[in-house]
Amino acid sequence: MTPPSDSAAEVLPDYLRSVYNWAYLTPWLAPLLDRQLVVQTILWGNAQKLIDEVLSELAPGQTVFQPAAVYGDFSRQVAAAIGPGGRLEVRDIAPLQVNLTRRKLADLPQAHVAWGDAAAPAATGQFDRVACFFLLHEVPDDMKERIAPAMLSLVAPGGKAVFVDYHKPRGWHPLKPLMRRIFERLEPFAFGLWDREIEAWAGPLAQEFTWRKRTRFGGLYQVVVAERR
Ligand SMILES: C[S@@+](CC[C@H](N)C(=O)[O-])C[C@H]1O[C@@H](n2cnc3c(N)ncnc32)[C@H](O)[C@@H]1O
Numbered sequence: 001m002t003p004p005s006d007s008a009a010e011v012l013p014d015y016l017r018s019v020y021n022w023a024y025l026t027p028w029l030a031p032l033l034d035r036q037l038v039v040q041t042i043l044w045g046n047a048q049k050l051i052d053e054v055l056s057e058l059a060p061g062q063t064v065f066q067p068a069a070v071y072g073d074f075s076r077q078v079a080a081a082i083g084p085g086g087r088l089e090v091r092d093i094a095p096l097q098v099n100l101t102r103r104k105l106a107d108l109p110q111a112h113v114a115w116g117d118a119a120a121p122a123a124t125g126q127f128d129r130v131a132c133f134f135l136l137h138e139v140p141d142d143m144k145e146r147i148a149p150a151m152l153s154l155v156a157p158g159g160k161a162v163f164v165d166y167h168k169p170r171g172w173h174p175l176k177p178l179m180r181r182i183f184e185r186l187e188p189f190a191f192g193l194w195d196r197e198i199e200a201w202a203g204p205l206a207q208e209f210t211w212r213k214r215t216r217f218g219g220l221y222q223v224v225v226a227e228r229r
Contacts, residue, residue: 011115012094015140019188024094034100036072044175046217050164051077053216053223054131057162061085062128065154067118067147068135069097078131079108089127091116119146127154130161136198137166137190144192148202152209155228167215167222168194175220198224 016024024030032038040047051074058064058081066075069092079088090105090113092098098115105111116122118135130151136144151161169176183190192201199211209226216223 013117013143015138015143015189016094019186020138024097027096030096030100034071034104039070039072039074044217044220046221047072049216050133050221050223053214054078054133054162054164055081057160057225058082058129063087063126064089064129064131065121065123065127065151066090066131066133067116067121067151068092068132069094069101069113070133074133075101075105075111076108079105079111082110084110086110088112089114089123091118091121093117119143119150121150121154124153125156127156128159130154130159132161132163132165134165136163136201137187137193140189141192144189144201145203148198149205152202152205152226152228155209155226157228159228161209161226163198163222163224163226165198165222165224166190166193167219169218169220173218173220175218179220193222198222199226202226 022029023033043050055077058078060083062082063086064078064082066078066088069090075088075090082088088111090101090111092101092115095115098113102113105113132151136147139147155161169179199206209228212225214223215221
């Protein structure tokens, strides 16, 4: 799908404009943030480990759906893991992010980037893998309830959806009070992942999947793999 222009504000959801304007919609700042070092810093040095969790679920030749752009190297590493015989479909709801990601992946013929809303993907049931990397914590709860099942609906029989995102850290975690403050100020929708499992956000379709969850870094992050039976 052809992305609307960078200034096509009417396609942007309210939550993106009101909460994340600085991070994803500011043309001069976005290219500065779109670096692996920035992602690595924001994730307390865990970015590569969490990306590796996704890569461990991939194999050459697979088809992968990525519902939203990710700053840094994530998409390039996914594209490398599936190789030239695979296909990576990346979508994003912000035209600016579509254009940035297109440029970033231009030399990788297996990568295709287009505008799209993760809550209403055009395709169904055709991907070997869905890689949902730190999207759910950035959307309001009513969108979590739409995006989680939408991601499952894209998975082919025997395929997997891999969700990597925040999780409620253990009680003793030294960063818990700070993360609470950061969420209150900058990431207000992230608490929905502290309070409820991703499986629960996915609704009735979750029953068609086998779920595995592992937590990382004292429980601050979760890797959830849902495999379609
Ligand atoms: C994947 S999330 C966060 C990733 C992580 N914080 C990082 O390092 O970039 C960020 C992206 O989600 C996109 N986004 C938000 N809501 C969306 C939706 N409903 N559909 C598709 N993309 C969406 C934003 O435009 C933004 O580019």
